[in-house]
Amino acid sequence: VQLVESGGGLVQPGGSLRLSCAASGRTVTSSTMGWFRQAPGKERVFVAAASSDMTFYPDSVKGRFTISRDNAKNTVYLQMNSLKPEDTAVYYCAAASTIYLTPEFSTSQASYEYWGQGTQVTVSS
DSSP, rough: EEEEEEEEEETTTOOOOOEEEEEEESSSSSSSEEEEEEESSOEEEEEEEEEETTHHHHHHHHTTTTEEEETTEEEEEEEEOOOOOGGGGEEEEEEEEOOOOOOHHHGGGGGGOOOOOOOEEEEEE
C-alpha cells in the first residue's frame, strides 16, 4: 500500500488549502482513512478520519476542516479553511485495513498500518 500526499504549501492566515492523498494497493472505501499532523517540536496528533459513512474531527479543526473521498480516483482529500498559524505542521495521510466505527480507534495512530511521507503546511503572513 502506498500513500502519496500533495497540496501543501504556504498560505496566509484565514486562507484555504486542499491536501490530497492518492492511494494505491488498497481502495480508500475499504479502509479507515485518516489525516494527522506534526508541528515542530510536538507529537503527531489526529486531524480527521473517514470510515464507512462516518467522519471524525478533533475540536481544534471541527467546522474548518473536511475530509472526503473520491472513489473513482482512489484519493482522500482534506479541505482546510480559515487556517490559523497554529495549523502549521507536516500533514500525514494514513490508512487502516479495518473499518473503525468508533472515534476511539479512528483517532488513534496505532490503528493505522500505512502512512504517507507527509506534506508541509505553513500558515503565515
